[in-house]
Amino acid sequence: MVVTCEQVWHESSSYLDGETGSDLRAAIEEHVRGCKTCGAVLDGTRNVIGLYGEDRMFEPPPGFSRRLHRRLEKNMPRRRGTAVGWMVAVAAALLIVGSFEVGDSASFVHPQLRSKLAQPGSGIPADMMVVVAEDGKTFHVAGCRFIHDKAKLRTIPAGQALREGYMPCVRCMKKYLTESARRNAVDADDGEFARSAEPVSK
């Protein structure tokens, strides 16, 4: 069998795909051996097939996979919960509610005042920094000479001192206390003030 150049071009696709019969294939190969033109056509077409067949031809833009998965996720039906899943969910809900309860008690419980007759005073700025002694019952402005245990002092806001059960010093915090409160505080405070060296101020 002898084939012309036109026949080779016409059959080039089938030839490269290995779909020509053995006679035609042999004839094409015989032709190409003596025909540079047809050889160039076959080689070039083979290159085209090879290059475009590469997986790297068109690269997806960065983030393509992530965006695809996100869109899929939005359109996927949610699975129905299993018994175990429900138990986990309920336990988690209880934990959350429980944590709110703890938070409430910590934030809003009324403090147990350290002296039964103590008066919290009125108009004390909550952010005013005051000094407390660990073993004491009162809070003071810094430098108050009735602070009795200077080794165990903490400086905290007045609001916190009140929440922790301290009462205002009837000397240095006098202006925030009523007369009866001052008197009660002095009567009730049988420890801290009794131990102070100085007499109650007038």
Added chain:
Amino acid sequence: MPAEAISLDDPADRMNEEMLIRRIRDGEHELFYELIRPYERRVYSAAFAILHNEADAEDVAQEAVLKAFKHIRQFRAEARFSTWLIQITVNEARMRRRKEHAEIMQPIVDHQDEEGNYTPRDFADWREIPSETLERSEVRQKLAEALVSLGQKYREVFVLRDMQHLSIEETAKTLGVSTASVKTRLLRARLMLRDLLAPGLGGSWASKLSFAKGTKPW
């Protein structure tokens, strides 16, 4: 013919894929991510080859994957999942194209008679081109430009057959044409691309690259 980029010729892989599909159908939807992961790039590539627009290609790729997920029960096990997915993608891309009437470049060969013989125009001798050439973005760009300059009917056949490695029959079925038409269009597409990419032709990439005119860019 080049080897498939992703081959499920291995029976174990194929069985694994079949099992995944069965489990997805039974409600384990999250396994769908695993099923499509090997094909994500191919889906995008098929959409881009037809639309030649990054944003449209990504959107169509997403639509196609979603459609595959929603219709997974209709997938017939005798076909390859990848083929089915690519067929959906190409259909989506064709619909998008029809909808937008977007021709990015005027096809240079649509006027030619499909049944007539195509005569190659350039006979420069090409030595074998290493696939590493594709590492160069300008080479990929030139290949993409040549592809998009083909008429749509040639481009679609070429994309399905030579880029997505569908069989002649699968390509014909996807496009709704006869196998004889697929063969004719494929022959033309290949020869036209060869001419378009051959060094020394007008508008060829060689002149824009750092190669002397008449020499090969690889």
